[in-house]
Each structure stands twice: as C-alpha cells, then as structure tokens.
Amino acid sequence: MSNSDNILKQIAPYRWRIPVDYQAGMRVPGEIIASERMIPQIINDKAASQVANVATMPGIVGASMAMPDIHWGYGFPIGGVAAFDLDEGVISPGGVGYDINCGVTLLKSKLTASEIRKDIPSLVDALFAEVPCGVGSEGSIRLNNKSMNAVLERGARWLIEQGLASNDDLELMEEKGCLTNGDASLLSKRAKERALKQLGTLGSGNHFLEIQVVEEIFDKTAADAFGLFKGQTVVMIHSGSRGLGHQVCDDSLKKMQDAVRRYGLELPDRQLACTPIKSREGEEYLSAMKCAANFAWANRLAMVGLIRSVFNDFYRKSILNPDLSMLWDVCHNIAKIENFEIEGKNRALCVHRKGATRSVGPGDASLPPKYRHIGQPVLIPGDMGRASYVLVGTEEARRTSFSSACHGAGRVLSRKAAVRATKNTNIRHSLAKRGIVVRSQGKWTLNEEVPEAYKDVDDVVEAVHGAGISLKVARLKPMGTVKG
Amino acid sequence: MRKFRFVDHPADLAVEIEADSRENLFQSGLEAVIALLTGEEDQAILPDLNVAKIIADGYDDEERLIRLLNELLYLCQVKDFYPFTVENVSFDSAQVTAVIKGKSQGHGLRFTREIKAATYHDIRIEKGKSLKVKIVLDV
Numbered sequence A: 001m002s003n004s005d006n007i008l009k010q011i012a013p014y015r016w017r018i019p020v021d022y023q024a025g026m027r028v029p030g031e032i033i034a035s036e037r038m039i040p041q042i043i044n045d046k047a048a049s050q051v052a053n054v055a056t057m058p059g060i061v062g063a064s065m066a067m068p069d070i071h072w073g074y075g076f077p078i079g080g081v082a083a084f085d086l087d088e089g090v091i092s093p094g095g096v097g098y099d100i101n102c103g104v105t106l107l108k109s110k111l112t113a114s115e116i117r118k119d120i121p122s123l124v125d126a127l128f129a130e131v132p133c134g135v136g137s138e139g140s141i142r143l144n145n146k147s148m149n150a151v152l153e154r155g156a157r158w159l160i161e162q163g164l165a166s167n168d169d170l171e172l173m174e175e176k177g178c179l180t181n182g183d184a185s186l187l188s189k190r191a192k193e194r195a196l197k198q199l200g201t202l203g204s205g206n207h208f209l210e211i212q213v214v215e216e217i218f219d220k221t222a223a224d225a226f227g228l229f230k231g232q233t234v235v236m237i238h239s240g241s242r243g244l245g246h247q248v249c250d251d252s253l254k255k256m257q258d259a260v261r262r263y264g265l266e267l268p269d270r271q272l273a274c275t276p277i278k279s280r281e282g283e284e285y286l287s288a289m290k291c292a293a294n295f296a297w298a299n300r301l302a303m304v305g306l307i308r309s310v311f312n313d314f315y316r317k318s319i320l321n322p323d324l325s326m327l328w329d330v331c332h333n334i335a336k337i338e339n340f341e342i343e344g345k346n347r348a349l350c351v352h353r354k355g356a357t358r359s360v361g362p363g364d365a366s367l368p369p370k371y372r373h374i375g376q377p378v379l380i381p382g383d384m385g386r387a388s389y390v391l392v393g394t395e396e397a398r399r400t401s402f403s404s405a406c407h408g409a410g411r412v413l414s415r416k417a418a419v420r421a422t423k424n425t426n427i428r429h430s431l432a433k434r435g436i437v438v439r440s441q442g443k444w445t446l447n448e449e450v451p452e453a454y455k456d457v458d459d460v461v462e463a464v465h466g467a468g469i470s471l472k473v474a475r476l477k478p479m480g481t482v483k484g
Numbered sequence B: 001m002r003k004f005r006f007v008d009h010p011a012d013l014a015v016e017i018e019a020d021s022r023e024n025l026f027q028s029g030l031e032a033v034i035a036l037l038t039g040e041e042d043q044a045i046l047p048d049l050n051v052a053k054i055i056a057d058g059y060d061d062e063e064r065l066i067r068l069l070n071e072l073l074y075l076c077q078v079k080d081f082y083p084f085t086v087e088n089v090s091f092d093s094a095q096v097t098a099v100i101k102g103k104s105q106g107h108g109l110r111f112t113r114e115i116k117a118a119t120y121h122d123i124r125i126e127k128g129k130s131l132k133v134k135i136v137l138d139v
Helices: A036-044 A047-054 A113-130 A145-154 A156-161 A167-171 A189-195 A220-226 A242-262 A280-314 A395-400 A415-422 A427-433 A457-467 B022-038 B061-077
Strands: A008-012 A015-018 A030-033 A060-074 A076-085 A103-112 A208-217 A232-239 A325-331 A333-342 A345-354 A377-380 A388-393 A437-440 A470-483 B002-007 B013-019 B050-057 B082-092 B095-103 B131-138
Touching: A008 A036, A015 A047, A030 A047, A030 A457, A036 A047, A036 A060, A036 A457, A047 A060, A047 A076, A060 A345, A060 A457, A103 A113, A103 A280, A103 A377, A113 A208, A113 A232, A113 A280, A113 A437, A113 A470, A145 A156, A145 A189, A145 A280, A156 A167, A156 A280, A167 A325, A189 A242, A189 A280, A220 A388, A220 A470, A232 A280, A232 A470, A242 A280, A242 B061, A280 A325, A280 A333, A325 A377, A377 A457, A388 A457, A427 A437, A457 A470, B002 B022, B013 B022, B022 B061, B022 B082, B022 B095, B022 B131, B050 B061, B061 B082, B061 B095, B061 B131
Parallel strands: A030 A060, A437 A470
Antiparallel strands: A008 A015, A015 A030, A060 A076, A076 A345, A103 A232, A103 A325, A208 A232, A208 A470, A333 A345, A377 A388, A388 A470, B002 B013, B013 B131, B050 B095, B082 B095
16 A cells, blocks of 8 residues: 555555545545556646545535546546435536536447458548538537427437437437436526537537547457457547537526525535535526436437448448447436445435446446346547547446446646647648548647547556456547547 | 736636736636637737627626626627627626627638636636736636
C-alpha cells in the first residue's frame, strides 16, 4: 500500500480513498479507481478536489466515486459517480452535465477489415456526406410539436413507430432506449426549439463516428456472446442530446440556483446546484432529464439508420453483406434510480453518472436475454489514433462502484494546449500514415482532439479491469473517423 | 479598461476577464464568447448590421453574468444571429441588458465552434482595484 501526497490513500489494488477529513463538510469519503501510475496526473489536475466537493452534498451514500478517466470538469469531475438516498438526498443537473445521455452505440458487421480496408476512404467520405456533423448541422428528420413530444416521451421507440429502426435495435439499448415517465410539457419552448432540426446529427467537439476493426479478443466467451470476432469490422457512434440537452440543463440550473437558497443548502461550488430529489424542482428535473435522454437515444438510433444506408448502398452490387446490427448502446451522462444493497439493506438510490458507464454483471434482470448470462457490454471509446474497447459488466461493480465503469480515455491536455502542441502538424496526414482516414468539419477539431490530448485508453481500461468493475472483452482499432 | 484571455482547462475552455467596471466586465465576457463562436478576436465589421438585445436577471452579478452569456449563446446558436460587436451593457435593478450588433438569420456566415453553455463552476467576481472573474465554458 502506498499513499500519494497524503490526499489519496490506497485501500486496495486500483482503489484510492480520499478520507472524510480531507475537506470540511465531507459526508462520505471519496474513492478513485486508478493505477498508481495515473495518480500524480489526477492530483495535478485538481479533479480529486471535485470528488471531495461532491462528497459534501446532502444524502450522498457510500462514497463520492471517480473512474480512472477522471479529469477536472465543472462542478462534478468528469468520470464521477455519486449515489443519493431518495428521501434525504439531492439531484443535481451538474452531476449529469449539459450533454444529457451523451453515449455510445456500437454496431457489428459481417464484414472483415481485410475485405473492406481498400474501401475505407470512400466509406468515410460517404459517412461524412450523409451523417450531418459539425456546428449548425441539421438532420433530415424534421419534427413538429406533436412529433417532438412523442420523441421526448418515447425515445428510440418513436423511430420504430416511424419504420426507421427495428425492435431488435431497441432490445439492445440501455433502458431499451427510453426512460419512462418523462413529461415533455415540462421542457421549455427554447429546449424544443433547439431540437427541431437536430434529430440524427452527430454534433461537434469530441463526438465522432468511427469504422473500427476488432484487433484483439481478451475474453472469447463474452466476445462470442456479443457476436464479436477478431478482424471484424464494427462502427461506433459517440453523440448525445445536442442543443436540447444543453437547454434542459441550463433551464434546470437556473431553477436550482433559487432552490439552493430556498432549501438552505450549502455547497462548495455553484455548479453543484441541486435540490432534494423529493421536491417539486427535483421531480421536474428528473422528468425533463428523462425526455432529454430519450431524445439522445432517438438521435443515435437515427444515425444508425443513416450509417446502415451508407454501407448497404456502398455494397449494393457486391457479394459482401454488411448486415450492421446493434451490439449495444450505453449512456454515460445520466441520473437514474437504481437498487443497491447498502449495509445489508436493499435501497433505491439516485445514481448520477457524469462521464461514467453503467456496468452490470451476469444475471441482471435489466439485460436482454441474449446477454443476461454474461453481463452488459460496456463500451469505452478511446481517441481517434489508438483504440476503443468493449468490456463486460461485473457483479464486483455492483459492490464497489454502484455498477459503474469508465466512459472513455479522459483528457490530459486542454483544447488550447492541444492546438498549441499541434499547430504545425497536419493531423489528417499523420493519422493517414498510421492507416486511419479522418474527415472533420471544424477548423481546429482535429488539433483539439489529437490522440495525445487524451490519456492512453489502454491504461484506463487496465485500471477498471484490475479493479474488477468491468472486464476486457475486445480492443477495437480505428480505421476511419468522422468528426464534427 | 477591459480585457480577456483564454486559459487552459482540461475538458473545456476557460476565460479570465478583467475590467474597471461592471459594464466593462460583462461586455468583455460577451466579447470573449463572440471570439470563441466566430474564431475571430478582432473581426472586420460588415456594413448594415442588425441590432439584437439580450436581457438577464439573477440573484447577484455572478448569476446575471452567466445567464447573459447563455442568452448570447441562444441568440447565436438557435436564432442564428452572427455577432460582431457589443454596443452597450446597462444595468437596471437586478437586470442586465446588452445590445449586440451583428447579422440576422440568413447571413451565410459560419460559426467555428459550438459552446454548450457558460457554467457556474467556481464563479466569483473578485472585487479589488479592478474586477476579475474566471468563467468555464462547456464546449
């Protein structure tokens, strides 16, 4: 066991504790999942202080947790997980973030990388042309007030009702692509206005879609259950609720700044603004957040349709059959009511995941029958130069991390620093030399998203694997990437 | 006097603002956001600009500032107003009003960046010889 600058004390391999006396007002300890090698960077980043800040919030249960991709965010750290008692606890829009239900979809194909490698530049061009991306991009599905409300309350199911996706897709999405009991009438006119033309759009920043090859299999049993094999072509989407989610968060934060004063809550950071879960403001936020989450699921599934069309059109006259099918879809910015055993008692808790992926193990009733014996696929996007991962959820995660794992690689360089470091580098050219074709809309997107701006996803995944909260199944290597 | 500079933040973007008055502090905040959206810190002004007014209220200046910046984001990213300059910032009781000059919808100009929101993270206006504040923007 070793300590690190007396802030973090190692309590088990890959598990580090911030003691409850580290900061005044902490109600529970902090806990960070990380390898020893990652700790200096985490301390230097100030994110550990944000874990401690979250530990001061009313009704928090167990520990304020962070995953190994932790980095300094606003309010909650990115990579943060916090669970709150339903009676005494609070709900915080800052614990979910502006991009509500930002998440990842993974599609598997019947194509091998060797069969299509020569087609990658053309496929990436076609995806770049067909999937709207970048600042101000608009989707082809136009919503009116009625259809908007239907999307907000029925999520991905709405696309099936329109014949734009299949029931098979729905079965393989977290929550089957819809959080029930969202009330669309609670969303502001502005929130809906933002979404009118954005269904089926990728967005910008760190959002992407990527053609990948399954480079390595670590767990053949789980890979077989997920339908993955070495050399297989897969497609990953990373996107969220677009402007609608941003507006829901902003609207809710406005209300909660008032609620914090009204309920006399003392918080170390105004971005942690929150309200009792069982208050009018809390219930309204949860309902509005569900609607935004539902929009995000519909958004990603709409892009699945576009991607399938691109592949099917491309191989229309070929003997190759892409047969892109859903492997899984996860959300990693969300608050959900979930049940956990705490000190021998089964309790319903409001689990906030801000940059963390649900990771449930074998036997969980929420999983579709085809995965129930093996556990949930945990999708971890990396950077555009190195790798992404498929992991499988574990029972250990239920015991130690409120069934959560990391959500990505996590940034180490600010966007400004990344641009500074790569100003004279042609990122597209340098990635092409590594066999990765990249297309992007934004002037500085590729510089800001350069692989070196992120932690090495291998290290991050090794930490969650080592801690046992999610286990490695497959490593995916990028072949072609579309960025906003 | 008013000035802003962008500083490093691991996940997002942060801007430090310094000014000699409330009005200039708020104006500088708006100018920083305009610089980020348009990719230009010193844009060439086009002729025949339109005028838009944005208003925010709040419990204190910190809240008013963040809300005003989010009003600007709504104006630009949803109403497609392409901003060039901040003409005026004025206060009336708990309300702040800013007049923005720019091109209305249909301008054909492109924003270079999407900003999700100005955040309340650690927001505190330091009041000394000058006014200083650091704002984290979620991008």
